[in-house]
Amino acid sequence: MKKSFGISLFLSAIVAAHFIACSDSSSEPDSPDTPEVSEPEDTPDAPSSAQCKELYGITEKNSWSKTITNSTILNKEACSKAAEFISQTGNLDISCYEAMLNPEENRIDFILNSEYGYRGVWIKLNGCKYKLGSDGDFNTLIPKATEWEFDGCLCKVEKGVTYYRNIAPKKTEESSSSKEEEISSSSETFHSWQSSSSISYVPPLEAVAGTMVDTRDNREYKTVTIGTQTWMAENLAYAYVEPTKTQDSSSFCDDKDPDYCEKYGRLYLWSAAMDSAAVFSEDGKGCGYDFRKCANENNSNGKIRGICPEGWHLPNVDEYEVLFTAIGGQKEPSFPDWNNVEKSLKSIEGWKEYEGRDGNGFDDYGFNVMPVGRADDTENVHLYDQGGVAFFWTSDNRNDFTAEIITFHNWTPEVSNSGTGMNSYLSIRCLKD
Template sequence: MRNSLCKKICDGFVWAVSVAFASIVVNACSSSDDKSVAGGTTEDAGIVAIKDLNVAGVTQKGPFVKGSAVTVQGINCKTLELTDERFEGSVKSDKGDFAIEGVTLKSSCAVFKVTGEYRSELSGKTTDREISLYALTDLKNRENVNVNILTNLEYDRIIYLVTKKGKKFADAKAQAEQEVLAAFDIEGSFEEFENLNVFESGDGNAALLAVSVMMQGGAEVKDLVKRMDKFSDSFAESGEWKDSGTKAAISEWVAAAAASGELDSIRKNVEGWGIAAEVPAFEKFVEKFVPDSSDDDPNTMTDSRDGQTYKTVKIGNRVWMAENLNYAYLQPTDSLDSSSFCYNDSVKYCERYGRLYTWSAAMDSVGMFSANSEGCGRGKTCARTYPVQGVCPDGWHLPSKAEWDTLINVMGDGDSVMKALPAGNRHINGYEGLSRLTFFWTSTECAGLCLTTSSAHGAYYASLGGTTYSLKFYGYSVRCVQNDSTDHVEVVQGAVDHQKSCKTDEVDSCEYGTLTDERDGQTYKTVKMGDFEWMAENLNYAYLQPTDSLDSSSFCFNDSIEYCDKYGRLYLWSAAMDSAGVFSSGGMGCGYGVNCTLSYTEPLRGVCPEGWHLPSVAEWNYLNNVVYNSSVDGLDVGSAKKLKSATGWRDDDNGLDEYGFSAFPVGSRFYPDGSYSYDGLIAHFWGYGMEDESDAFSADFEKGNDNMRLSSIYEKHYAFSVRCVKD
């Protein structure tokens, strides 16, 4: 969210929003080497607009707790360029209050930022995660600035209006405030947002508490951050909240909260803190947010692009379209004149069965509706961000393989709920299968598991019998799934920026770190690879939960502690997944002989330390792609050669270890005799992916093979190494 400020100001208004950099953006856009002077030219040096100002206020989601960091950063009121004027303080008590003395600025505008834990109105308790909120204000004639959810939501809109529309700061702020309130169906003229306080009476303060409650409603702290960022993404340029999925989730929560008495509990929580003399009447604004749906069929959705209405159905915890999509996506992609088709090129079949889409069309490869899958088509592997809207209407997305697998598992073999009309398909020789075949595209590429094609040419499709892979130029049907607050945004393998090698015999410039496992105090070297941080050593946590009918589920090679100390432990797949549920529930019950349901939309911790997770198939593919196209002395070299350790491989077939990853050939443990073998020959690493009840996915580095094997399927009762990835 705040990273967009840096992009817009420092990089010519390139809109790129990123939660990951929100906490550092205030530093990122200014430099001690910057010779410009905020508020004017270098000739203006020495002129100040604010001098020795003592500024105070309160920081509120609910109130931020004592010790939360507060910063004030200067910003030019006309250009909104950050300056190097920075003042720091902290929240003085659990009431959220702060005071910073001696603020001196060359321009009267400033960015306030608070970072810390807060007391949640919904639970009454202190959160276990930190968030950051921002306020953009003019300090002229002002000594009090409150930082809250409303100042945060208006932030990017103000920047857009000033920098792109040429509005004066005060006019931009007034417009943004009215637009933010309108987004929540709140009418009225209130004080500026930085004057509002959830612990004081009045409609403005009631509106603040109402929006704070609604944005949090039904969501954990991490999901609240995503909601705020998605709000900024859709709101900044238009002044309209276009994230219909989040609005629907909030509306559903509001209806339930009003009916269950949860709003009364929230009031009691706020009163119970003993801060407010009177809690403002926030309920009237919350309850108004529930739309009057008396004239709408709750089991239909209308595509605003062409006005077509589709039946919907809730299965499990997700709302699906109960009819095939019929949006006429006609953007030329995949070297075809049109990328969506009616069976036999007859519109009557579209009206009954919906359209047939190539995978590139289903994914919206030209980026017409979102950038989440732009460039995804035939002959390419691509980086995409889940959930992928693709060709689906706003607020809906193209289901992933995992979502289809979950749906099929819930439904069993029945298809009565989905009413899956057999629309047939379009292939290289024409159309076939009308009234016989039902195929739906997923948003998932083959990801190294396809046996006859690659992820550049193949993707998964679903039928009600299961999911398998097909060529991307085939034409299949599309069903969409409604977005909700639990959708996990995940960057996956594909067309990534290839990272240059950072390590030679003479120089090592790799970006290393360390990880200490709090469970046993062991410390591991880590290394940054592309956008992810990986362990640069094998995990050595002694997971000894009895699983898989064996006395122990992790082992030292040759049962010698010496090997564990040097090369880490070997884990059964059930141990790597933490099937006993010692650390998380994501892989509970997943072991040999079990075909368990996995949620590929959330990282799975498995046996990894807290804050880290077992790498998915997609993440191993991403790692492969990060280094795949780099070269040594102008010659292409496979990814495995670059990632293997420079020692330990038999016959001196050592790797180059160009990235500090150091994949060492520790070998593996076999079943049923528990023998150990292949030391010096192979490095197996478990991944988060399962073929069936007996077999699971691994990534392999082998002697004599310069390329990483990403389609390896091994029996789950073998024991392999584990590397973890930071969440």
């Protein structure tokens, strides 16, 4: 009995050993001791931490994300690359205006500011690589673009998963100071706003409505006083008929709609806004006409009357800042967009809906920004963007071809300061001296 049990145990051991050997042979690739063979990662060379900190201000505390958020690092890097390529390839003056994530298309959409106005392009994401494209703008230049790649500070691929830097870099006091210096010295960066900490908030109920009469044509305008400023509460409609090299008038009314000017005011070239013909003052003489420089660039009082009535002037960017701050507007230093402004200043009707977003405002202060649109100084001046955008000239210029403007949109809550070509016809709001 004991002998039989011993033989059975011995045979069982042999069978088990044979089974284990066969099993090991057939499952060898899955053995944890076998080195894993992986495909090479499609990721850029990783710079050192010191390099990332030097280039972008990134530290180890800045996190990674599987999705792109509104990261100023990634958006600025890609938009700058696109603007630089189009500028160099097309010999154009291009700068970044705004970036918007488009997750449904796996891309980032950009609005570029050019000497011909706003133009749209986008980048299609493929891991850390991205390709420039558009829906029609710059269509002769886009095919010449190669595929670009975010560097290892901004993007990495691990085991087939792409990770992005999803927050803006933290700036030291020294780097912030140098950045402000860069912003104020570059002609292609956004306007550097002055400090507004001394401006007090003005509730809507404290805004004071009034009227004024332009004695040049006896037209009456609504006005509104908000804090220390008194603004026209309607767009200027004075017919400035000084000719340009290509047009018989430097202001525009839609002749297809007899009530257009009565409702929306006129649209003006920047040369007309500045009164470059010096009809009313010498302040803006020569400004913008045939892209000429202003004759009086060092205006002693800092105010340009321009085409505005006597006792009023064409506001500069900083004066718009005072208005926006007084009604509770907020913005990040060195960025061009204002929040908490749009609804308070827009008209309550006339704005088109955009993808379910109501473009109309509440007009809390009686400022009544209407979606007038714009026109361009082409062979045949034509109106477009009506119902979706309002543009206002300022007395500031960026360079010999572009001037600073203030823009309200129907598709975003942000009110922006940017530049556009002086050959655009835009609206004017005058500010009391």
